[in-house]
Amino acid sequence: MRKTNIFLILFSLIVISLGFWIYQRNLYSKEVLKLEILGSNEAEIGELVEYIVKYKNNGDFRLDEPELIFEAPANSLMEEGKPLRQIFESDELGGAIYPGEEKTFSFEMRLMGREGEAKIAKASLSYRPKNLKARSESSTSFTTIIKSVSITFEFDMPSMVGPEKDFSIRVNYFSNVDYPLSGLRILVEYPFGFEILESNPKPLEKNEWDIGLLNKSEGGRIEILGRISGEIGEEKIFKAKLISWQDEDFVLLKEVLKGVKVTKPLLYIRQEINGNPEYITLPGDWLHYEIFFKNIGDESLQNLFLVNKLEGDAFDFETIKSELGSFKEGDNSIIFDWRKILKLQYLAPMQEGKVEFWIKLKDDLGITKNPVVKNKIFLGQVKEEFSTKIGSKLEISQKGYFADEIFGNSGPLPPEVGQITTYTIMWQIKNYYNDVKNVKVKAILPKGVELTGKIFPEEESSKFSFDPQSKEVVWSLEDLETGKGVLNPSPNVAFQIAFTPNSAQRGQTPEIIGEAKISGEDTWTNQILQAFSMPITTVLPDDDTITEEQGIVK
Numbered sequence: 001m002r003k004t005n006i007f008l009i010l011f012s013l014i015v016i017s018l019g020f021w022i023y024q025r026n027l028y029s030k031e032v033l034k035l036e037i038l039g040s041n042e043a044e045i046g047e048l049v050e051y052i053v054k055y056k057n058n059g060d061f062r063l064d065e066p067e068l069i070f071e072a073p074a075n076s077l078m079e080e081g082k083p084l085r086q087i088f089e090s091d092e093l094g095g096a097i098y099p100g101e102e103k104t105f106s107f108e109m110r111l112m113g114r115e116g117e118a119k120i121a122k123a124s125l126s127y128r129p130k131n132l133k134a135r136s137e138s139s140t141s142f143t144t145i146i147k148s149v150s151i152t153f154e155f156d157m158p159s160m161v162g163p164e165k166d167f168s169i170r171v172n173y174f175s176n177v178d179y180p181l182s183g184l185r186i187l188v189e190y191p192f193g194f195e196i197l198e199s200n201p202k203p204l205e206k207n208e209w210d211i212g213l214l215n216k217s218e219g220g221r222i223e224i225l226g227r228i229s230g231e232i233g234e235e236k237i238f239k240a241k242l243i244s245w246q247d248e249d250f251v252l253l254k255e256v257l258k259g260v261k262v263t264k265p266l267l268y269i270r271q272e273i274n275g276n277p278e279y280i281t282l283p284g285d286w287l288h289y290e291i292f293f294k295n296i297g298d299e300s301l302q303n304l305f306l307v308n309k310l311e312g313d314a315f316d317f318e319t320i321k322s323e324l325g326s327f328k329e330g331d332n333s334i335i336f337d338w339r340k341i342l343k344l345q346y347l348a349p350m351q352e353g354k355v356e357f358w359i360k361l362k363d364d365l366g367i368t369k370n371p372v373v374k375n376k377i378f379l380g381q382v383k384e385e386f387s388t389k390i391g392s393k394l395e396i397s398q399k400g401y402f403a404d405e406i407f408g409n410s411g412p413l414p415p416e417v418g419q420i421t422t423y424t425i426m427w428q429i430k431n432y433y434n435d436v437k438n439v440k441v442k443a444i445l446p447k448g449v450e451l452t453g454k455i456f457p458e459e460e461s462s463k464f465s466f467d468p469q470s471k472e473v474v475w476s477l478e479d480l481e482t483g484k485g486v487l488n489p490s491p492n493v494a495f496q497i498a499f500t501p502n503s504a505q506r507g508q509t510p511e512i513i514g515e516a517k518i519s520g521e522d523t524w525t526n527q528i529l530q531a532f533s534m535p536i537t538t539v540l541p542d543d544d545t546i547t548e549e550q551g552i553v554k
Contacts, residue, residue, distance in 0.1 A: 032059035035125050037142035045149045046110050046179035053123045056102040063097040063127040065090045073119035075251040076109040110179055112244060112251045115149045150176040153242050155258035158383060162265035166227050168385050171240050174219030183245040184211035186222060191236035193229040230262040266297035269377055269384045280525045282391045284363040293379055294352040304344040304380055306336040306355055312373030314361050314390055322357035369482045370524045371433050391525045392434035396441055396518035398533035399426045399542040406456050407496045413550045415538055417501050425513055428492040430485035439477040439520035446511050454496040501553040509537045509551045
């Protein structure tokens with residue numbers, strides 16, 4: 001009986017304790033702590049948004065050892081370099097949250113992602129209710145939809161191409177986002193059967209281009225030349241993505257698709273410039289365009305118009321000449337009408353016709369890099385585009401002086417037979433439109449002229465060489481970037497020569513250095529470029545202190 005009473009007492013104590021524990025738990029489970037995030041439901045890419053994390057103790061008991069965690073939406077750009085996940089320890093929250101206490105925290109960031117993407121901010125607050133050992137946690141989230149991505153991102157390419165036919169793909173991009181976008185890259189996914197031939201600019205890989213930083217109202221273009229194989233009627237899908245690299249991860253900003261149908265061509269069009277289908281031109285060139293068109297279909301073609309649309313700032317459109325073509329200002333096109341050209345009026349299967357025109361390139365192309373001119377040809381339903389690269393322009397300036405502040409020349413003036421007179425030769429170069437590599441300047445020293453060994457600046461000495469057999473002076477510059485000497489200071493060197501006239505030169509104005517020649521390989525066109533500067537005589541036309549009489553050997 002006694003054991004039974006003890007058992008009942010213990011059982012009652014357990015039930016009471018359990019009930020009290022459940023009661024205490026229930027006190028904290030019914031919205032004891034209210035936690036919420038306030039923010040914008042929609043935002044544009046790059047827009048500065050603010051999330052307000054707010055909490056309030058709605059209970060009657062103190063909440064000890066609180067810890068708040070805020071997680072910004074993935075790939076957000078945080079203000080002031082703060083991390084995406086921020087933790088506020090108990091000390092930062094005052095050590096406890098008292099009944100009725102309310103606090104707010106502000107978090108500013110810029111959201112990154114594609115249009116329509118849901119960006120989720122999260123917050124959690126853990127704490128230990130007074131007189132309890134177990135911790136509790138409240139959590140919440142807030143979703144913001146990226147309503148628009150103010151970036152133009154599109155394909156510009158034909159919708160129909162012939163099998164194994166070269167064609168151009170352009171990927172155009174332009175930002176109207178108020179915030180600078182960094183770490184940008186463009187990825188292009190090619191369909192099976194596509195072969196890339198070349199692209200501008202050069203890719204990191206065959207299908208990846210580094211764009212880097214893009215400010216508001218800035219943009220650009222990627223041009224890809226390639227060809228595709230496939231069955232007639234087969235459709236090929238191209239995909240391009242604009243992404244932003246962040247912390248070894250990428251954020252997709254834009255994606256675009258474009259379909260191309262493989263079709264059987266009816267016409268074959270080819271172009272020659274100055275008799276060369278692969279012509280590479282130079283500033284100031286006259287270009288003789290010949291457009292050949294051939295009916296490779298099974299039926300005759302009639303009453304055709306052939307349109308040449310010329311693109312490129314290098315064209316001097318005031319110089320266009322064409323006997324049968326009509327130039328249309330505004331869109332810079334030359335139209336050939338079937339009423340004037342017999343082959344456009346009627347073109348039987350396998351017959352070929354030709355039209356032609358002339359145009360000059362400007363002598364000065366201004367500030368540009370890797371210039372190109374294009375001719376887009378439209379004939380019936382066929383469109384072809386031909387690009388012609390323009391080579392760079394190298395310049396070498398060779399001048400001679402007696403009076404100079406570099407070396408301080410000496411010797412008789414006019415020069416006298418058997419006596420040494422020293423002169424200073426200065427070379428200065430310019431490179432205009434493309435990067436040029438393996439650049440060298442050369443000149444021959446005539447008989448009786450020697451180098452003294454003085455070179456300025458001294459660091460150029462390592463690039464200077466002289467062959468005593470051929471008496472050729474060589475200055476090796478290796479590479480020249482676009483605009484060197486035009487947009488920034490010119491590379492230059494000065495060296496001293498010593499001239500000892502012989503008796504046969506008495507009464508003459510002999511050369512003291514031969515023609516200077518600069519050469520280099522254009523990295524844009526792969527052509528070898530050359531330019532020349534006149535020989536210099538003892539008259540020294542660039543030295544204003546020397547008269548013509550002082551140049552005649554005595």
